[in-house]
Amino acid sequence: MIRRALLAPMRASTYRRAVFLLLGTVILLPYLLLAGLIGQSLLTTTDNRAAMLGIAAVVAVVGLVPPFLSGTRELEIAAARALLRVDLPAPGPPALETRLRAALWFAVHLTVGAVIGTALVAAVPFAFVGLSDRPTAASLGVALLILLGTVYATAGLGALAATMAPVLLGPSPAERMAAVEARERRLAERNRLARELHDSVGHALTATTLQAGAARAVFDQDPEFARRALAAIEELGRSSMDDLDRVLGLLRAENERPSVLPASRAGLQRLLDDMRAGGIEVHADLDVGETLPGEAFRLVQESLTNAAKHGTGSVRLTITAAEELVIEVRNPAAGRANRSRGRGLTGMRERVRLAGGTLEAGRDGDDWLVRARLPRD
Template sequence: MTRRLIAPLVSATTCRRGAFLLLGGVLLLPYGLVGAGLAGLARDGGTPLAVTVVLSAAAAVIGLAPPFLHGARVLEVAAARWLLGVELPDPPGRPAPEARLRGALWFAVHLGVGAVVAFALFVAVPTAAALIMTRTGWTAAWWALLGVALLLATGYGVAGLGALAALMAPVLLGPSADERVAAIRAQARRLAERNRLARDLHDSVGHALTVTVVQAAAAGELLDRDPAFARRALTAIEETARAAMEDLDQVLGLLRPSPEPPGPEPPGPELHGAELPDPQLPGAEVHGAEVHGAEVHGAEPQAPVAGRPDLGDLGRLAAVAGARLVTDGPIGEVPAELSRQAYRVVQESLTNALRHAAPAPVSLRVTAGGPGLVVEVRNPLPGRGLAGMRERVALLGGELVAGPDGDQWRVRAEWHW
């Protein structure tokens, strides 16, 4: 019990909070000196009244300006963090008027309480010491007891005022309602951007690795019969893996937290080289918007496709995946962002088919018009990775339907704009 009573008096937290309160008294000192000087001018009578009034008005303007300045709030927040032990966010660059008023109120309270604490430490403590040490006679014990009580009252008063300051700091120095909403929205934008980057990383790099495995298998099978093809396949594997590593490093760098203040949502990064290599497939006939008879074995590997792909790159994608592609309508008129997202949905569907259902046939149909866009992928085995595809489709207000359709598994995505 005694330890709990003494703890506030010897706590390091109380010492830090007392230093914070004393800082307010130090800041009040220039105000006191200026006020005393102006009062002396007024009492002296030798200074014209108009001059005294002008000086007083100028001093009032100069003295009232700092509490409303953004820099003063930043310094108060930093002091509250270090000395009061309060977790406060960095104030925004342009605080709202309501936040400036709260900051000015905190500044004034800090100075006022600091003056009280300074008085207590520099007046009450010496007085208590004098009561304890200088009194003699039979009343000395009572005077000493009074001095000890004065010291205890001063210590507990400083501890209580420090605790109250720590309690009020988030109220007066914390973000306003509008600032909290803005921070939540900025955090939501950052999370959405990180989720988008994670999806792109999964689709692009995962697809590149899947194709690398398929090409490696083809190179191993044709190594004795067609060494030249095997060498080209190995070169394409090297280039694809190198590009995938560069994409991985780029996306991970973007996913790291940034110390910069939140701003407008940045545009999505360009993912280069982690897409499907562009093979020229022997036996694959290309007629307008159709790709027929693509076989993985015998594919002519080339360097990865640069840039962010869209529906215009579906021919290459379908060719290397061995899928039959049929397009209908002006897919070139599909909005750019929707075209890229639809390409990613097709890419993930074909990657899943290539990974889990190969060498089963896969059919792909893309229909544009209305205005609307429908993407449909069919293969004999149930699909995977549907959660990521649903999220990507819903991002632009689309709808994804996946399930058995007769003896096949169908994935159908539809958007309208």
């Protein structure tokens, strides 16, 4: 710590901070000029003294306005970032507390700037005079002490300014809460997009792999089945590309909230056909209308994908729509030890929670059961 303090005059940060402090001197100059002019007028003018006092009061009120402006705080934050190298967040909507803290910072900045500016204006000329013609040891010592004292004072005040900037220019509790809420919204949108990619692309890859394997296995014995499987792979590739393009479009549109589009009954039937074409026996009992909510369709898609990836035997899908929408997928539980390690169940739980429903997933006797309950719109 002592060594760091002694090396302060050699650090670039000291001189950056000095520039920041001297900005206070520059901002203070118009105030000093106006105060000098008004003071001189009051001292030299005997007539219309009341009018001069009124003008002085108006000027004082106008001079007190800039510290409370949101633009002044933004400029101070920009200067603190660039010269003090303080990580300050972008200013949010102005509040009374932030205005008061920013005004206090502005006043301290001008005051410290005046002190540093005065010291430099007095110290540098005095030092040069002390080192000019026939300097004495005393004059040299005093000049060097003034120079070093000014440099160390500047370094100390600059370090103090860097420490106090987050306190006086930092966000208010309301701004912090707004930043946290914005971050949570961004994370929720990213998670939603990740679920969309996982469910749509994951299903497409699983179904394509199953269909390609089935086509390869019977290619010589049943060419017609192989052709149907290849056609299904082609169609599935096109639909998954559409899903991918939609999700990527949401990523590019920063202000658009990601959404899951409703699926038609025909789309649900194509999903089942894709699984059957890959050699998975699917028994479906569908009590739904012409459309299925997008979240429900994704739950069916991910449940069937998991059953195809991890299971053996047939899969039974049941969808009922009465007071609530119930989706149930059941298949043999052989080899289910690592079922919960992937992201599928996590994504389904997030979907159901955001939709205000409940999800059950686990063993049910010899079967693996996934049951989702979603409220009806």
